Amino acid sequence: MTANYTLIDGSKLIVESLVQSGVESFVSYPITPANWINQYASQRFPTMAFAPDEITVAQWIAGLSSAGKLSATATSFPGLALMVESLNMSFMMELPMIIVVVQRLGPSTGSATVGAQGDLLLLNSLISGGYNIPVFSISNITDCWKVTEKAVHAAVELRTPVVLLTSKEMVMTSRSIDLALLPELKKAQYDYYKDSKPYVPYAANDKLVPPFLPLTSNEHQVRINSSTHDDSGTIKKATKAALGNTIRLHNKIQRRMNEFLIYEHDEDKDKNILIVSYDITGESTREAVKQLRNSGLNVSALYLKTIIPFPKELMTIINAYENVIYAEENLTGLLVKMIYGNNPPNNVSKVNRIGAMISPLEIIKETERCLQAC
Amino acid sequence: MSSSMLIDKNSPYCPGCGHQSITLGLAKALELLNYDPLDVIVASDIGCCGLIDPMLACHTIHGLHGRACALAAGISIAIDNPKKKVIAIQGDGGATIGIAHLLEAARRNFNLTLIVNNNQIYGMTGGQFSGLSNETFQNDHGLVDAARPFDIVEIAHKAGANYSSRIIAKGDIAEKLKAALSTKGFSLIEILEVCPSYGIQKYSDIEQLGYLEKSFVNAFNPFTLQATSQKPFVTREHSSEAAQFKHKLEKNIKIILAGSAGEGIQSAAELFAKAAMYSGLHVTKKGDYPITVGTGFSVSELIFSPEEIYYTGINEPDIVLVISQNGFDYVKNRIGEKTSIVVDNAVRHDQTNIALSYDLKAIFGKKNAAICSIGLWILMNEPFPFAAFERAVKESKHGEKLSVVLDKTQTIFDELKLHA
Numbered sequence: 001m002t003a004n005y006t007l008i009d010g011s012k013l014i015v016e017s018l019v020q021s022g023v024e025s026f027v028s029y030p031i032t033p034a035n036w037i038n039q040y041a042s043q044r045f046p047t048m049a050f051a052p053d054e055i056t057v058a059q060w061i062a063g064l065s066s067a068g069k070l071s072a073t074a075t076s077f078p079g080l081a082l083m084v085e086s087l088n089m090s091f092m093m094e095l096p097m098i099i100v101v102v103q104r105l106g107p108s109t110g111s112a113t114v115g116a117q118g119d120l121l122l123l124n125s126l127i128s129g130g131y132n133i134p135v136f137s138i139s140n141i142t143d144c145w146k147v148t149e150k151a152v153h154a155a156v157e158l159r160t161p162v163v164l165l166t167s168k169e170m171v172m173t174s175r176s177i178d179l180a181l182l183p184e185l186k187k188a189q190y191d192y193y194k195d196s197k198p199y200v201p202y203a204a205n206d207k208l209v210p211p212f213l214p215l216t217s218n219e220h221q222v223r224i225n226s227s228t229h230d231d232s233g234t235i236k237k238a239t240k241a242a243l244g245n246t247i248r249l250h251n252k253i254q255r256r257m258n259e260f261l262i263y264e265h266d267e268d269k270d271k272n273i274l275i276v277s278y279d280i281t282g283e284s285t286r287e288a289v290k291q292l293r294n295s296g297l298n299v300s301a302l303y304l305k306t307i308i309p310f311p312k313e314l315m316t317i318i319n320a321y322e323n324v325i326y327a328e329e330n331l332t333g334l335l336v337k338m339i340y341g342n343n344p345p346n347n348v349s350k351v352n353r354i355g356a357m358i359s360p361l362e363i364i365k366e367t368e369r370c371l372q373a374c
Numbered sequence: 375m376s377s378s379m380l381i382d383k384n385s386p387y388c389p390g391c392g393h394q395s396i397t398l399g400l401a402k403a404l405e406l407l408n409y410d411p412l413d414v415i416v417a418s419d420i421g422c423c424g425l426i427d428p429m430l431a432c433h434t435i436h437g438l439h440g441r442a443c444a445l446a447a448g449i450s451i452a453i454d455n456p457k458k459k460v461i462a463i464q465g466d467g468g469a470t471i472g473i474a475h476l477l478e479a480a481r482r483n484f485n486l487t488l489i490v491n492n493n494q495i496y497g498m499t500g501g502q503f504s505g506l507s508n509e510t511f512q513n514d515h516g517l518v519d520a521a522r523p524f525d526i527v528e529i530a531h532k533a534g535a536n537y538s539s540r541i542i543a544k545g546d547i548a549e550k551l552k553a554a555l556s557t558k559g560f561s562l563i564e565i566l567e568v569c570p571s572y573g574i575q576k577y578s579d580i581e582q583l584g585y586l587e588k589s590f591v592n593a594f595n596p597f598t599l600q601a602t603s604q605k606p607f608v609t610r611e612h613s614s615e616a617a618q619f620k621h622k623l624e625k626n627i628k629i630i631l632a633g634s635a636g637e638g639i640q641s642a643a644e645l646f647a648k649a650a651m652y653s654g655l656h657v658t659k660k661g662d663y664p665i666t667v668g669t670g671f672s673v674s675e676l677i678f679s680p681e682e683i684y685y686t687g688i689n690e691p692d693i694v695l696v697i698s699q700n701g702f703d704y705v706k707n708r709i710g711e712k713t714s715i716v717v718d719n720a721v722r723h724d725q726t727n728i729a730l731s732y733d734l735k736a737i738f739g740k741k742n743a744a745i746c747s748i749g750l751w752i753l754m755n756e757p758f759p760f761a762a763f764e765r766a767v768k769e770s771k772h773g774e775k776l777s778v779v780l781d782k783t784q785t786i787f788d789e790l791k792l793h794a
């Protein structure tokens with residue numbers, strides 16, 4: 001077998017996948033470690049704009065998306081923090097868009113060139129009131145291609161901002177890959193309003209998502225609104241119809257995200273130990289699982305990709321195991337907290353660290369400890 | 375007044391509010407300019423003035439406090455159609471919190487009109503001062519903010535707006551609005567008005583505060599999108615390089631190339647990685663350097679493996695190729711007992727596992743020492759053929775020049791072998 005490798009980094013694959021999945025415009029503001037994505041985007045997107053700050057970024061992508069040019073940006077925690085109010089706006093307006101969040105070491109400005117997995121709980125609670133915007137996580141280089149496509153499709157089909165969660169080591173490391181093995185991507189398809197009757201902008205169908213029309217429509221008046229509104233798209237105090245619309249925003253995500261469920265369950269023969277990981281720690285987990293199996297141990301692994309809202313299906317998988325190890329590059333175990341709250345069950349253990357990727361050896365040691373304990 | 379721009383003439387504002395005159399004036403101006411309602415998009419801010427949406431027959435988008443101008447800018451970037459008109463409406467409060475957005479809109483001359491309804495106060499929150507409140511204006515609590523207000527008309531002009539003006543919302547303002555609305559590029563119009571509930575009660579009071587109508591023009595190019603190459607980075611048919619050489623590795627090797635900024639460390643590592651790929655190896659590569667890329671250490675970490683590589687970290691390298699002191703100092707703590715080292719003679723160190731110490735920089739110069747050290751290491755250890763590295767080097771930007779370096783590397787290696 002001859003290998004056919006190209007040396008490529010995750011940033012480039014993400015940008016290319018965004019374009020091939022149907023994203024038409026990109027707005028950037030520089031921030032390490034998202035700069036490579038921003039740089040590649042500036043060569044690749046037909047519509048490219050450079051904003052003077054991240055609040056402006058979030059507003060411009062909302063403007064672009066509302067006018068029908070599906071939009072994306074890439075940032076890291078400090079930029080994401082500035083975007084929070086605007087992302088709430090776009091969630092309420094039901095504007096599709098992709099925010100690539102490249103995690104780095106915090107708190108605050110932390111270390112711009114050191115990776116981390118520190119933003120999961122912020123993302124899980126990003127929307128005031130406990131609503132979710134979908135979050136997808138990239139667990140290896142081919143996910144930069146495939147998960148990106150899924151994120152774009154979810155954004156368009158559910159009419160919502162979507163976060164594509166990754167981290168420094170994932171997007172700033174080059175790898176040899178065989179490009180011919182990457183699957184072909186499909187462009188996300190809008191459900192446009194096609195009726196001749198007046199358009200009721202937020203009248204949702206049985207799929208809980210209103211058909212879309214851009215603000216450039218020549219056929220119908222379009223109203224988009226960030227404040228509490230009923231299906232007319234005009235501002236309303238907490239009327240029954242307006243609150244019903246707001247509740248629908250919750251329901252559409254919770255009920256339909258199973259259409260966008262992706263994960264990898266690498267199952268060994270018994271249900272003794274499961275190692276759960278996402279983002280960059282997925283790579284350490286893969287290596288650890290390989291070595292553990294080479295030394296004759298049975299371990300399974302779960303790589304999370306659809307991560308917020310946390311899928312029920314994955315809970316079923318996790319609960320079938322006697323012991324579960326969660327590996328993530330942060331101090332306190334954000335994923336564990338997201339799944340179980342402050343009191344994880346006794347069969348849950350954690351591998352955490354900050355300042356560097358978790359090494360396979362750390363996961364191996366914890367697995368061996370677990371195996372001995374039971 | 376019958377109007378195709380208005381679908382609901384009932385005012386949502388307090389009786390006598392200036393916003394009503396402005397809404398009527400705007401609708402009339404758009405009609406005089408013969409706009410089809412579906413060619414007009416109004417982005418409205420938070421504040422009383424943002425209650426305008428239901429009155430209008432055009433497209434409306436109601437966003438956040440202070441951001442209407444930025445939201446409208448995003449819309450205008452998407453639209454390449456001179457028939458369409460994008461308008462943002464803010465109050466003096468919104469223009470204060472969002473002042474950066476109007477500067478950016480003016481600087482780039484986005485195709486949009488920003489209307490700033492200035493009634494001296496935040497109406498919706500109970501009459502607080504804004505950055506546009508006049509220093510002699512007394513609010514309904516009898517307070518005065520002595521700071522001078524921003525003159526956003528002049529600020530917008532200086533920032534590049536093709537049109538900026540200040541008017542007073544007294545009488546029919548449609549004609550005055552027309553000038554702003556028909557500008558190509560960015561136009562800002564600040565409209566002084568009354569707020570019977572908290573602000574100025576009578577239009578004569580506005581004049582007493584010293585406001586004069588004025589307007590400025592610039593003739594900058596309106597915003598247009600910059601062309602991008604749009605060339606795909608990846609196609610599935612993309613010419614991946616077939617491995618043409620055979621490697622001899624049985625397990626992975628972890629290599630650190632350690633030098634300083636300006637020594638071509640990152641590009642040498644890239645060629646090294648390609649050579650490994652041309653030999654059928656899996657490769658990972660990452661750079662490590664200070665934020666100030668032009669100074670200090672420059673390090674590249676490489677893993678070559680016959681099997682797929684997952685974890686890309688290197689705790690203890692198998693090989694360290696040291697080009698300069700900065701690089702050595704940065705990586706020395708990771709050097710282990712089994713690490714093999716190739717090092718430039720000029721580097722001070724206390725290491726014993728030296729595979730080779732040589733005058734790399736003295737002979738090859740600062741820029742070529744990394745290539746030479748990689749070449750020597752390949753020749754000494756033969757993980758894959760030297761020809762694979764030669765191919766990678768030849769295909770690179772400075773291929774011809776660097777090929778000479780490789781020839782010399784080969785000669786040095788042959789001499790070393792003789793001596794050994």
Ligand code: SF4
Nearest residue numbers: 387388391422497569
């Ligand atoms: S509070 Fe003032 S600005 Fe607001 S509607 Fe009433 S009069 Fe108009």
Ligand SMILES: [Mg+2]
Nearest residue numbers: 465466495496
């Ligand atoms: Mg005001």
